[in-house]
Amino acid sequence: MLLEVRDLHVEFRTRDGIAQAVNGVSYGVDAGETLAVLGESGSGKSVTAQAVMGILDSPPGRITGGQILFQGRDLLRLKEEERRRIRGAELAMIFQDALSALNPVLTVGDQLGEMFIVHRGMSRKDARAHAVALMDRVHIPGAAHRVRDYPHQFSGGMRQRIMIAMALALEPALIIADEPTTALDVTVQAQVMDLLAELRREYRMGLVLITHDLGVVADVADRIAVMYAGRVVESAPVHDIYKAPAHPYTRGLLDSVPRLDQKGGRLYAIKGLPPNLMAIPSGCAFHPRCPLARDVCRTDVPPLHTVAKNRASACHFWKECLHDRD
Amino acid sequence: MPEQPPYEPEGAMAATGTGGTMDLAASEATTLEKTPGGPGGTGPEGKPRSLWSDAWHDLRRNPVFLASALVILFLVVLAIRPSLIAPGNPLSCDLSKALDGSRAGHPFGYDGQGCDVYTRTVHGARTSVTVGVCATLGVALLGSVLGGLAGYFGRGWDAVLSRITDTFFAIPVLLGGLVLLSVVTSTTVWPVVGFIVLLGWPQISRIARGAVITAKQNDYVLAARALGASDSRILLRHIAPNAVAPVIVVATIALGTYIALEATLSYLGVGLKPPSVSWGIDISAASPYIRNAPHALLWPSGALAITVLAFIMLGDAVRDALDPKLR
């Protein structure tokens, strides 16, 4: 395993109380694999990624337990100095909002080049040449002279390409992409997802794709981890999960998405509201919204049951859920 | 979740767009299930909490607010009834006691004219509070009306007002005070109040203009307009309540600085003039004796410093309460 998150716990201290953002998340990614972490707002998917990257804002955030094993080493036990060296070189991140993630007063060439100067000790001139090559690599037209432009001079899609180029610069082993296409239009989104898939194949990187979009997941992911209220509730290879979800939340999500390939009619809607992280329901956090909920769900936290090879579901009644579908 | 600071646990703050609470989200999950048109749910009658009551809830537990509010309350009481704790006459002086130290019944000693420092310091609160409150009210009223209109109507109004405020910002306060106030002979507080209002309103008008422009861009203003609401309704019902918070904060902090400004002007001899009782006048009068009778300088200066600090801290506390995201 390239990256393995084990039983991670993160909480946020706010003025209204403690928000349990991540409550025992475990997932793993192999080299060359794409893991989609699927969840709605409040599921803890981004917080987990920030903890892995070591960019969690603390305070108010605090990691209260668990391990993050990257290439066999527990990142949480490393010194900040060592983590910084890994960040960027081995582990890179792509953010949703490229405009705010890029520095507006530096040219994109300077920002790309800086990676090489800081991590590889290159000269300014070599770094610039590498920056141009990178921009070519992510298909930015006219890279040689656009390298002197500032971020705001690029369109949204082009900026996201620059973000990808920056993440790619030092050929990291793993890239975490946090909703990389959410802010983009559909046609541009397709371009960017295509580019990411192409680069991942070429560099044999691991990719953690954080998203709420079931369509994007189906298009690019190998495996899926579905998160709810700070836990992974189901993990499975992508084909299995769409064919037969083993958790009622996953099933609800799949049924509630309006699909291009299906005609109108009433949508299935998951009842109720996403959980409040200040007061996560007892037992299974999904029970107030779950059609299968019974007494045991209110009292006992469901463990991750092994459903099949490489498949797990945190539902007491996963068997029922699987069969319901057929 | 676009454009949220990364430290917020995603979604934990989702229900708190404007910094409120999210304690109800869980309890509401049950009532939401009911289908449209179905029987009315019987959810818990949660207490309605406006942003103001949320702010007050916060302020009540903030020691900085409590301390500064206590100091200010005390000052206001002194300003209204100084004789409560200082029955003497601040103008009755006895030159033979000049610069004497403290003694029974006269804890702060005497100043260079032989006046009782305790009585004068207590009575000085009235002038300071009067100048501060009146100047702030004037500044806030003038500034928010002009700034608010400029922000709301924009274009010509805005361009003209912006140039005027720029002009006023260019006037050095002390120089302006020395020039303008030196020709005034009145011994009341009004020339000073008038001067502060004249130079102070552009600051508030800028704040008000910005706040109105921010509030104006919200969709709820569009929604009201789409309903056919009039300009006055939009301004009073939708924009003013949402734009008033920064004005209150800045005005509170400004109140403290206006008190300091009055003292400065009085010290320079162009603010209040004797026989008015003012900390600035007393500080000015006592400064030659700083070596042999520091007490005459210490008490009015201390009172001034505490007063100004109290208002500034109050403003900070109010700001924190009204906009928790600023922390």
Place this chain on the structure above:
Amino acid sequence: MTGTEPILEVSGLVKHYPLTRGILVKKQIGAVRAVDGVDFTLGRGETLGIVGESGCGKSTVARLLVSLEKPTAGAIRYRGEDITGLSPRALKAVRRNIQMVFQDPYTSLNPRMTVGDIIGEPYEIHPEAAPRGDRRRRVRDLLDVVGLNPEYINRYPHQFSGGQRQRIGIARGLALRPEIIVADEPVSALDVSVQAQVINLLAGLQEEFGLSYVFIAHDLSIVRHISDRVAVMYLGRIVEQGSHTEIYDHPTHPYTQALLSAVPVPDPEAREHRERIILGGDVPSPAHIPSGCRFRTRCWKAQERCVREVPLLAVPETLRTAGGPAAHDSACHFAENSLAGRELR
């Protein structure tokens, strides 16, 4: 449920925002052509979906429809009467019948007002709509209609989640019993599981009150769910419009075809056999619209003719003779039913 009699007719609608230079003497140096000649009709009880990417002018169309902006040219006829040049008093009366639901449930509700005041405000602005003594009851009824507990009438918006806030916004839009609701991306700010709730609510309300919707979205799959007819916008113009089946199963404009093929389908089986059109480049700026066909800079079919000649929105000659669902309005010189027979899933 589709009515034949049009309740709203839009013709030649144009909205240009002048670009000026200079501080004192303003000189116009160009214009952002946000909406650049749009025509459509909306039938009673019908839902028209308007789809397009950011910057295509769909939100501007929404604002023009509810008279939040004045059009540069063109007419918007409500029941045959042009509402673009109405006096303020007459306009106010028309507003009762055309209401809007906004995209962002966080900024569209005044945080200083209670839910009761927000939903009741339409009655204060239009006192003739409901007698004073009856308003409180009506607000409670509206809360019930949109699936919220009427007991919440005294709460403030920040005490609600995004989905609940959107319900409050919908209740406000319903208060005056309008005939038309213009919904500008009403679910795109919501979580997936909540989106479905709100879509179902809107569909239910349409049946209950016989509403006509103009439903604006960037998301083709949601529009497919709720719309009877669909108009696809690109750079200020409608490039293709038609019924649900015509657009989704027989798109003839290359832009629509690309949009449809770019939407990710939540089905991993489909990804291997799905044919995808990936457009190059970005949408040009509405301040510099290409000559001829505005889509030509990204179109794989573009030829000399597309540079010179503006394609009109009409049934293309080549498809008219064949008839069938492919024969619908499409603004392309080389329109063809190329998706026919191609399996979308």
